[in-house]
Amino acid sequence: MIRSLLSGDLPRSRVLALLLVVILICLAFAPFLFPGVRTVDTAARICIFIVLVASYDLLLGYGGIVSFAHTMFFGMGAYGVALTSTHMGRGFDALAIGSISGAALAAVLALLIGLFSLRVRAIFFAMITLAVASAVAVLVSQLSGLTGGEDGLTFKTPRELGPAFKFGKETFDGTLFGVKLNGKLLTYYLIFGGSALLFLALLRVVNSPFGRVLQAIRENDFRAEAIGYRVVYYRVTATCLSAAIAALSGSLYAIWLRYVGPDTTLSMTIMIDILLMVVIGGMGTIYGAVIGATLFVLAQNYLQNLMGVLSSMTEGLPLLPELLSPDRWLLWLGVLFILSVYFFPSGVVGRLRGQR
Amino acid sequence: MTTAPEHSPTMARSSVADRLAPCAPLMLVPVLAIAGLIAVQNPASWLTLTVSGLAMGMMIFLMASGLTLVFGLMDVINFGHGAFVSVGAFIGISVLLTLGHLTNAPSLGLNLLAILVAVLAAMAATAVMGWAFERVIVKPVYGNHLSQILVTMGGLIIAEQLIIVLWGPEEIYFTRPEALKGALTFGDAAIEKYRLVTVGVGLAVFAAMRFVLRRTKIGLIVRAGVQNGEMVAALGYRLRLVFIGVFIAGSALAGLGGVMWGLYQEVITAHMGNQAMILIFIVVIIGGLGSVEGCFIGALLVGLLQNYVAFVEPKLALVSNIALMVAILMWRPMGMIPVVKAK
Numbered sequence: 203m204i205r206s207l208l209s210g211d212l213p214r215s216r217v218l219a220l221l222l223v224v225i226l227i228c229l230a231f232a233p234f235l236f237p238g239v240r241t242v243d244t245a246a247r248i249c250i251f252i253v254l255v256a257s258y259d260l261l262l263g264y265g266g267i268v269s270f271a272h273t274m275f276f277g278m279g280a281y282g283v284a285l286t287s288t289h290m291g292r293g294f295d296a297l298a299i300g301s302i303s304g305a306a307l308a309a310v311l312a313l314l315i316g317l318f319s320l321r322v323r324a325i326f327f328a329m330i331t332l333a334v335a336s337a338v339a340v341l342v343s344q345l346s347g348l349t350g351g352e353d354g355l356t357f358k359t360p361r362e363l364g365p366a367f368k369f370g371k372e373t374f375d376g377t378l379f380g381v382k383l384n385g386k387l388l389t390y391y392l393i394f395g396g397s398a399l400l401f402l403a404l405l406r407v408v409n410s411p412f413g414r415v416l417q418a419i420r421e422n423d424f425r426a427e428a429i430g431y432r433v434v435y436y437r438v439t440a441t442c443l444s445a446a447i448a449a450l451s452g453s454l455y456a457i458w459l460r461y462v463g464p465d466t467t468l469s470m471t472i473m474i475d476i477l478l479m480v481v482i483g484g485m486g487t488i489y490g491a492v493i494g495a496t497l498f499v500l501a502q503n504y505l506q507n508l509m510g511v512l513s514s515m516t517e518g519l520p521l522l523p524e525l526l527s528p529d530r531w532l533l534w535l536g537v538l539f540i541l542s543v544y545f546f547p548s549g550v551v552g553r554l555r556g557q558r
Numbered sequence: 559m560t561t562a563p564e565h566s567p568t569m570a571r572s573s574v575a576d577r578l579a580p581c582a583p584l585m586l587v588p589v590l591a592i593a594g595l596i597a598v599q600n601p602a603s604w605l606t607l608t609v610s611g612l613a614m615g616m617m618i619f620l621m622a623s624g625l626t627l628v629f630g631l632m633d634v635i636n637f638g639h640g641a642f643v644s645v646g647a648f649i650g651i652s653v654l655l656t657l658g659h660l661t662n663a664p665s666l667g668l669n670l671l672a673i674l675v676a677v678l679a680a681m682a683a684t685a686v687m688g689w690a691f692e693r694v695i696v697k698p699v700y701g702n703h704l705s706q707i708l709v710t711m712g713g714l715i716i717a718e719q720l721i722i723v724l725w726g727p728e729e730i731y732f733t734r735p736e737a738l739k740g741a742l743t744f745g746d747a748a749i750e751k752y753r754l755v756t757v758g759v760g761l762a763v764f765a766a767m768r769f770v771l772r773r774t775k776i777g778l779i780v781r782a783g784v785q786n787g788e789m790v791a792a793l794g795y796r797l798r799l800v801f802i803g804v805f806i807a808g809s810a811l812a813g814l815g816g817v818m819w820g821l822y823q824e825v826i827t828a829h830m831g832n833q834a835m836i837l838i839f840i841v842v843i844i845g846g847l848g849s850v851e852g853c854f855i856g857a858l859l860v861g862l863l864q865n866y867v868a869f870v871e872p873k874l875a876l877v878s879n880i881a882l883m884v885a886i887l888m889w890r891p892m893g894m895i896p897v898v899k900a901k
Contacts, residue, residue: 268707318884322891325635325703329839333883336836337876344873470832474715481708525723533719540712543705544698 207402209409213489218554222489225496229394233387234379240503246390248499249397250455255479256404256491257447262477263486264408265440266420267324270473271331274338275312275445277467279304279452281342281349284462287357294360301453305446312445316438324423324437339468354463363389363457389458396454400447405488407443416440417486471532475502478535481542484549493550506531583894587858594866602746607865613753615861616760617822620815622838622845622853623767624808630784630848630897632801634696635703638710639812639838640831641691641717642684646813647820647830648725650680651732654821661735669735670755673821680817681810687717688809692802714832721828729827738821756818763811764854771850780804784848784897837864840879844886846893855894 205212213219228235232245258272282304283297290296315334319326342349349355361367367385370378377383407413419426419433427433456462466472475498483494506528513526525533546553578585591608598604625639653676654661660672695713699705733739734752741748771777783790783797791797819834820826841860845852860879867878886894 262704266704268704318887322887325707326843328635328637328707329843330883333836333840334880336833337880340876341873474711477708477711529727530719530723532715533723536712536715536719539715540695540709543708543712547705 209402209406211405211409211488213555215551215554218489218493218551221554222492225492232394233390234381237381242386242390244499244503246393246458248496249393250451250458251476251479251495251499252492253397253400253404253451253454254448255476255483255495256401256488257444257451258476259480259483259485259488259491260404260408260416260447261440261444262480263484263490264413264416264420265437265444267320267437267441268328269331269441269444270328270470271312271315271335271338272444272448272476273468273470273473274331274335275308275448276452276455276472277338277342277462277464278308278311279449279454280456280462280467281355281452282307282449283453283456284355284357285348287359288355292358292360297359297453297457301450304453305449308445308449309442312441313438316441320437320441321434327441335468335473336470339464339470342468343464350463352464354461354466356461359389359457359460361385363392393454393458397451400450401488401491404447408488412436412439420486474532474535478539480549481539482549484551484553485547487549487551487555490549490551497550502531583852583855586894587855587862590859590862590866594862597866597870603869605744605747606749607869608862609749609757610753611862611865612858613756613760613822613861614864615858616756616764617815617818618834618837618841618861619760619854619857620763620818621812621834622841622857623763623850624804624811625838626842626845626848626853627780627784627804627850628801628808629842631780631787631797631804632700633703633787634700635706636696636710637707637835638691638695638713638717639808640833640835641714642688642809642812642831643816643819643834644721644826644828644831645687645717646680646684646816647826648721648730648816648828649683650676650813650817651730651820651826652725653679654735655732664736666737669737672735673817677814677817680813684813684816685806685810688806689802691809692805696805718828718832725828727828729825731825733824734821752821756822759814759818763814767850776800776803836876837879840883844883844893846890846896848897849893849895852893852895 213222229245229249233242236242236245254272254276258269261267261269261272279301283300286296286300286303287293290299315330316327319330343352345351346353358364362385364385367388368383369388370383381387408416415426415431415436418429419431419436423433426436452467455467459466479494479498480490481494482497483490483492509526509528509531513523513528516522516526542549548556594608594611595601595604598607621639621643624642625636628634628636654672657672657675660668660675663669691713695709696706699709738752738755741750742754743749769777771781779790779795779797779800783795783800787797815834816831819830823830837860841853841856843856844859845854845856859882863878863882864875868875890896
């Protein structure tokens, strides 16, 4: 049963399997294990980023295509939900329509970009997506009438998903294991369930014949073409799929935050974060997304505090405090990034599987 | 017995369209300028816009030329090229700020001397940085596009953050040297003096590059390397050495472009190189990866279009460049002047 749920792609390493189970349990029972606003928020972010990173892995790890527009697709889903919720009023229909139209729009745009660039050279895709993504980001902050500009949009999700909605008064007295049963909890499980579904769907895609052909193209596109596969067709399809799933994860993010803005969904920093998560977790292994996203989000939330401590400890020394200040977090990530591309191109998952 | 069909060769003139096709990209610049005149309607503002468009195009060309040659020669795509632009700007402007007595003097000669010193310092620094970048970051990943993109992107992040560590996170505002402030007026048209300097520098660099590439032996080797690197290597030239030279020269040019760009904007930030990369990529793609002439024409097109559109409909400026790229890729999928690769 588990085998068919995971599409026959088992972790193939005891340590990895253990890690995955621990992460799954932590995420599934996060509101009960770690009650607290910040920890539950972290858990929800991890869920969403796992899907986002996994969809990027479909492109980068399986397709061998580098895209810098993944946050653009992510943002499209988020803005889709935000716009329908503001204009149609709060309701589940608005959420559904927003998510679906955002995903559809992302897929169409990915199709267009893919057709333009991938038919010439896969490397064009990286450059064109970089240009298009930054143009879209500028456009979003300029069209403030529609998108709220730099301030973004705050909107209302259905009442059942708000913290004011209480349930289970009669049977459980309103609490379960000391956790209040309210809309926030429901939202968390909506995010968790949605992410889990999308993740399993991605696992299904990469282990299908389609995924196998993608890997063949990544290894040797010339040969794949010679065998008779239309390389462009497969690459463009992968791009569209990955864009649509990224948009759906964006919708989940918007539902969780009840806010969208250029900084939370479209910025280049998030793009770099995604790249890092894929590389650290392991390219070409969907499970790498789980490990990468979890490690990264945890590090982002808690390691920066450590850097602050280190920075204040080294005060008085020349240059070191600035190098260690929490704002320079990206510097160390960049170093880590380069080192991991050189020395662990298969990431954590590749390492663990290699040991076996 | 039927006679053999007549197939003696006939002398046919190639049609006008066929003969014009190779220079079609060249024609695009004047065509765009005329289209701009029609769109803008007012000749005085058109002149102002055209000069600033050309100035912008020249700066983009300076920054992009190194990237396109590096790609053509060694098939290396350097996403960290923007780091050289930022570093060049920061070093150049810092030098310029220390030369206050030269820049504040109202003499054009002294001001240009100050800029020259700043540019030389920036170019020297970015050349050294380019060498280090090639050694440390690019060298281990030859022949693997995916790793190249990832690793050079990492290099860009590190360079940006180091700039912030050394110069602080705030943007640095400054004013241009005394004699380059203000504008010259022709009738109703006002042309900023600095833009004329930029156009002059850009043309000079383009002419020098063309001379080196077309008339010298090293240029011959570079061009041959872009066409068919393996053959050049087989003939006994150390292509790697040539490549490192081109990489260093390209980085230095990006540094020069960074100083000019910084002086143009009168503000420098650590992210300016990354922002410039967007235009640089568009230019490199529409020019045809590996072609210096294509890069030059592409840069002029982008500069002009950006200025015209920004005047007519400001919000569409960046989108217009993407539209230009899409149009040109539909016309010529490999860019305007595609480099014929034997591999």
